Amino acid sequence: MVKLMPWGDLGALLPHGFSVASVLALALSAQALAAQDAAADNLAGQDPVIDEVPAPPPGVELPAVEPVISNEEFQKEIPELDPADDAELDAPLESIDEFERRVAAEQADAAPTEGQEAPLGDPALADQDTTEEIGDAPIRDAELAAPLPPLGEFDVQPVQIAEDETDQEVTEVAYSVQVNGLEQADEEADTDLAGMFNDLSALRDADGKAANVAQVSARLTEDSALLKRILASEGWYEASVNTRVDRSEEVNGQPLTAVLDVVPGTRFTFAKINLDAPPVEPSDLLEKNFAIQAGEPIVAERVQGAEAKLAVTLPENGYPFAEIGQRDILLDQDTGDGIYTLPIDTGPRSRFGGIETTGDLAFDADHVEVLSRFERGELYDSRDVDDLRQALVATGLFNTVSVTPERSGEDAGDGTEYATILVEQEAGPPRTIAGSAGYGTGQGFRLEGSWTHRNLFPPEGALIGSAVAGTREQSVTGTFRRSNAGKRDRTFQVTAQALHSDYDAYEAFTGQLSALISYDSTPIWQKPFTYAYGVRLIGTNEQDYDPATADLRRRTFFIGGLTGQVGIDRTDSLLNATKGFRTTLLVEPEGSLQGGFTPYVRALFDASAYISPTDSIVLAGRVRFGTIQGIDRFDLAPSRRFYAGGGGSVRGFGYQELGPKAQVPNPDFDPTDPDEEDSPFLIRPIGGRSVNEAAAEVRYRFGDFGVVGFVDAGQVYEQSLPQLSDIRFGVGLGARYYTNFGPFRFDIATPINRQPGESKISVYVSIGQAF
Known part of the structure; x- marks a missing residue:
């Protein structure tokens, strides 16, 4: 331990006869002599003490160096030593412990004598002891003697930091951005380099505002690296970017300009x-x-x-x-x-081999082979594998499913080998509950719910139960459906239905049993060609207008018939087509057993086309023609006649409102009531044997929303062929909200040249476009 003391005590450590001045002079003289000796050593060729002083060239003499103090003056200042002092200098040094004891004794000798006042009035402080102990001294402060309170009861007051009452406004630095030297590279590149930089720039993203100049500099550094990455992505690997903050003049009204000077260099x-x-x-x-x-x-x-x-x-x-x-x-x-x-x-060239399946199976490998579009031995094509994966997903029976090729090592000839297709399945919940709702003028509200077990009879044998509750229609339906029945995308289904319909045109209690085989489009695969054929048995009791009595009466019809339909679809979407066309022809040979067997044929042709002059505008048009041949209208069940009007027909009119009408007595009219406001007669549609319809729409879409203007036209005739006369028109506007599964449609329309009994306004709400 080193103990420091004031300069005044330095003399106590000097030998007798030495003054402070003489010792300092002695030190200076010694330092000067040491410098002279070092110089002499250098001249003598010894190791230099100061490396920076170069040796003089040969033949050059160094100038004489005057000593700081002469030897005579130095010797004169040295005092003569007392022989007794020589003995003391030769004596060994005392230990540190002896030194400390001697100093303590000297301090004790310097203690205050009797009669001198002790420091602070306490005698204990006059013993020169640097450490004092309290010992048993009494404590006069009662608070110091009191025991400390428990921690749980200790009252801690939170520190209140005084708020600065002065409003400190945060000042921002405004700047503009200038990029130099990027023009030539921008011209050579196929992409817009400047636009890419502006989209990703930290300087641009901050809209020309920063907290301070340091933040502007940081953004410059970041954007400099960004420009280098952009240029490197286009082949300029040696581009350099220099940055600076320019304060020289205002640019675009901003006092600071963040400048990036770009030198693209060579394009590789x-x-x-x-x-x-x-x-x-x-x-x-x-x-x-x-x-x-x-x-x-x-x-x-x-x-x-x-x-x-x-x-x-x-x-x-x-x-x-x-x-x-x-x-x-x-x-x-x-x-x-x-x-x-x-x-x-490349691996080995391969051909399709067998199909294997593992996991929690929804169906076996034989049904997977039905879904595949490739045969064993065909050259491997990953597009067929992707198609099989999509077909498996479309069944709706899996949580997860994967289709991957695996090497089999089996030779397939021509330098190829078979690749095994491995299908890993994880079956998902097979049951589904669904519901839908809609409203249309003339049809009222309609709610439909269904329960489906999609794989009750594997593979893909579904049982479906559905019910409809509406203001005009109530029904219960049971369906067995086999999807991919022996062939990809072919469906077989049997349906039994009990239905009650109550429309202005007729009221009917109907039971129906039908079987149908179809090849239809799906949400994943839109088929260019579709077909359906089947058989139908109908028993129905219906209320009809009897022209002989000019009144309503109920009749029962038994109808049996065949169904055949073909379709061509060249549009780009099932629910929201924007280009292309589609046509459908439905032919239904039937026979009616009402007072005898009467055969007849119902036929209906639909066609629609779509054109998109711009990305946001679609022009759409539709026509429909229908005919019933071989039977009089009165012999035909009212539910099997043609009608027009409604959301899927001619908007602006109520459901089934167009066509021939009959005036029938109003059962609610009370001729004895003087306040009766109802009409004594009702105007009731009675249907016809032919129909023609047409519609034109202009659809404008902006984002997920759209508006539609439309004109619909149509008429129903008593004759068996469309007459193209007495056409009725409806006009209206519609709103669309586009979702992932199709557009949500809200249309409002009014008839032109409105007739008695027709509504001024008709409203239609549903999913999907009108056509």
């Missing part, structure tokens, strides 16, 4: 393309499907796209196990050339 191009792969079949498969050619700039997006195309093309052409390796691009900074090398492991 492909000098050579190496696809390192074994021979393939056909031999030009790789080169033909690799989008990059020598001489093109090295653009990252094109490189990634070309490699991705190869990764897709090889499995589509018989190489399911192909793997694309890690690319290597060797750049020559002197020439700006790049040599591109891509290793490719």
Whole structure:
């Protein structure tokens, strides 16, 4: 331990006869002599003490150096030593403990004498002891003697920080952004480099405001790195970007300008393309499907796209196990050339082999084979595998399902081998509960609910129960449906239904049993050609207008018939077509057993077309023609006649409102009531044997919303062929909200040249476009 003391005590440590001045002089003289000795050593060729002083060249004499103090003056200042002092100097030094005891004794001798006042009036402080103990001294402060309170009862008052009453306004720094030197690169690149920078720039994103200049500088640094990455992605690998904050003049009214000076440098191009792969079949498969050619700039997006195309093309052409390796691009900074090398492991050329399935099965491998569109021995094509995966998903029977190829090692000839298709299944819940709701003028409200077990009779044998509760219609229906019945996308179903209908045209209690085989479009696969055929048995008791009595009466009809339908669909969507056309022809040969057997044929033709002059506008049109041949109208059950009007027919009119009408007595009219307001007669549609309809729409969509203007026209005739006369028109506007499963439709329309009994306004709400 080193003990410091004031300069006044230094003399106590000096030998007798030495003064402080003499010791200092002695030290200075010694230092000067040491400097002279060092210089002499250097001249003598010894190791230099000061490396920075170079040796003089030969023949050059150094100037004489005057000593700071002469030897005579130095010796004169040295005092003569007493022989007794020599003995004391030669004596060994005392230990630290002896030194401390001696100093303590000297301090004790200096204690106050009797009669001197003790420090602070306490004698204990006059003993020169630096450490004092309280001992048993009495404590006069009662609070100091009191015991400490428990921690749980200790009252801690929170520290209140005084609020600064002065409002400190946060000042912002406004700046503008200037990018120099990017114009030439922007012209050469196929993409908008400036636009890409503006979209991602930290400086642009802050809208020209920053907390301080340091923040502007930080954003400049970030944007500098961004520009280098953008330029490198387009082939400028040696681009440099210098940044600065310019305060010299205002730009766009801003006092600061964040400047980025860009020097793109050389744009690197492909000098050579190496696809390192074994021979393939056909031999030009790789080169033909690799989008990059020598001489093109090295653009990252094109490189990634070309490699991705190869990764897709090889499995589509018989190489399911192909793997694309890690690319290597060797750049020559002197020439700006790049040599591109891509290793490719094609794996064996393969053909479709067998189908295997594992996991929690919804159905077996035989039914998976029904869903597949490939045969064993065909050249492997990954598009067929993707199609099978989509077909499995479309069944709705899986939580998860995967379809992957596996090597079998089995030779398939021609240098190929069979690839086994492995289907891993995890069956999901097979039951579904669904519901829907709608409203239409003339039809009223309609609620429908259904319960479905999609795989009660595997594979894909579904049982469906449904019910309808509406103001005009109530029904209960049971259906057995076999999807993919022996063939992909073919459906077989048997339906039994009990129905009560109460419309202005008729009231009926109907029982129906039908069987149908169909090939229809689905939400995943929209078929260009569809068909359906089946058989139907109908028993119905209906209220009808009897022209002989000009009154209503009930009759029972028994109808048996066949159903056949074909359709062509060239549109781009089932529920929201924007281009293309679709047509449907329905032919139903039937026979009525009401007072004898009367055969007849019902036929209905529909066609619609769609044109999109812009991305947001669709022009749509529809026509419909129907005819019933071989039976008089009165012999035909009212439910089997043609009607027009409503949301899916001619908007602006109520459901089934168009066509021939009859005036019938109003059962609610009371002729004895003087306040009766009802009409004594009702105007009731009675249907016809032919119909024609047409509609035109202009649809404008903005985002998820849209508006529609439309004109509908149509008429129903008593004759068996459409007459194209007395056409009625309805006009209106509609709103659309576009969802993932189709547009939500709200239409409002009014008839032109409205007739008695027709509503002024008709409203239609449903899912999907009107056509």
